[in-house]
Amino acid sequence: MTGTAGSAITAARVAEIDAAQLGGAHPSTLVRRNQPVIVRGLVHDWPIVAAGSRGAGAAADYLLTFYSGRPGVGYTAPAGAGGRFFYDDGLTRLNFAAARVPLDDFVRQMLTDGTGDSFYVGSTDLDQFFPGFAAAGNDLPSNDPAFAQALRSIWIGNRTIASAHYDMSNNIACVAVGRRRFTLFPPDQIANLYPGPLEPTPGGQVVSLVDFRAPDLDRFPAFAEAQRHALVAELEPGDAVVYPALWWHHVEALSDFNVMINYWWNEAPGFMDSPMTTILHGMLSLRDRPPAEKAAWAAMFDYYLFGPADRPAAHLPAAAQGPLAPLDARSARRLRAQLLQRINR
Numbered sequence: 001m002t003g004t005a006g007s008a009i010t011a012a013r014v015a016e017i018d019a020a021q022l023g024g025a026h027p028s029t030l031v032r033r034n035q036p037v038i039v040r041g042l043v044h045d046w047p048i049v050a051a052g053s054r055g056a057g058a059a060a061d062y063l064l065t066f067y068s069g070r071p072g073v074g075y076t077a078p079a080g081a082g083g084r085f086f087y088d089d090g091l092t093r094l095n096f097a098a099a100r101v102p103l104d105d106f107v108r109q110m111l112t113d114g115t116g117d118s119f120y121v122g123s124t125d126l127d128q129f130f131p132g133f134a135a136a137g138n139d140l141p142s143n144d145p146a147f148a149q150a151l152r153s154i155w156i157g158n159r160t161i162a163s164a165h166y167d168m169s170n171n172i173a174c175v176a177v178g179r180r181r182f183t184l185f186p187p188d189q190i191a192n193l194y195p196g197p198l199e200p201t202p203g204g205q206v207v208s209l210v211d212f213r214a215p216d217l218d219r220f221p222a223f224a225e226a227q228r229h230a231l232v233a234e235l236e237p238g239d240a241v242v243y244p245a246l247w248w249h250h251v252e253a254l255s256d257f258n259v260m261i262n263y264w265w266n267e268a269p270g271f272m273d274s275p276m277t278t279i280l281h282g283m284l285s286l287r288d289r290p291p292a293e294k295a296a297w298a299a300m301f302d303y304y305l306f307g308p309a310d311r312p313a314a315h316l317p318a319a320a321q322g323p324l325a326p327l328d329a330r331s332a333r334r335l336r337a338q339l340l341q342r343i344n345r
Contacts, residue, residue, distance in 0.1 A: 079116030178255030
């Protein structure tokens with residue numbers, strides 16, 4: 001177990017391998033371990049990593065040679081936020097401002113600003129805003145079929161904190177410039193992380209309300225249990241961390257200038273809906289029913305959704321299986337139409 005500077009969390013380290021140990025396997029295959037894995041030196045040969053070794057200015061100059069000129073969203077938090085992009089005390093408003101800005105000006109501002117404010121460009125489409133960057137050698141191979149349609153995003157900022165949250169996709173986070181610290185938790189720790197409001201959210205997903213810099217265990221006592229399951233990844237430029245969908249991750253950018261490239265991908269077919277839609281509809285249809293009814297419905301969900309996918313239809317002839325048959329794009333469209341008809345009744 002280890003403590004980390006700037007964080008009060010004491011946690012075990014994420015397992016790590018050297019990039020050479022992949023032996024030709026695509027790094028995305030590591031997600032099948034169902035645990036986070038650090039890959040040291042995975043992107044050490046990227047040109048932007050080399051530019052960053054010459055300093056923040058050189059890294060910014062290199063990156064901005066690819067900028068398309070398209071305005072993007074820049075986020076600014078006052079010095080008093082301590083880099084944590086979060087909420088006000090009432091949890092109904094965010095503690096930072098967002099504006100559509102020329103990204104080259106915004107990057108220059110984060111390099112020269114002396115106010116102590118925090119600046120952040122989050123989850124910005126790499127190919128739309130920095131075309132040619134990936135093709136210039138700043139990219140992972142796409143030879144794994146499951147990874148071929150991965151979404152590439154760029155994150156740029158000074159010293160910032162993204163509160164613990166989850167993503168609904170698998171993730172490879174590649175540190176190109178600066179140092180980062182990830183603190184990760186398995187999905188079953190959700191209750192111990194005290195999720196905040198469903199909306200608004202600082203970055204699209206629900207975040208933990210716990211301030212990892214000084215956890216308030218009087219207000220959030222179960223967080224002590226979450227800490228026992230925490231894993232920490234300390235990443236240098238050229239390193240990457242691979243982790244599965246729905247793992248909670250708290251991310252600290254530790255340098256004055258930081259650039260990270262994310263790859264998000266799912267192994268489920270694209271015609272499938274978001275499970276979050278199911279949760280929202282469950283709030284409407286199930287959450288407030290009597291406990292005995294909810295227990296009965298839990299058995300239904302186990303049978304139809306969480307058990308073997310082929311079990312509900314196994315005893316039925318093919319012509320009678322309907323939506324119980326294996327899902328494809330056509331049956332997904334039909335099922336979606338039925339759902340919309342029922343919801344709008």
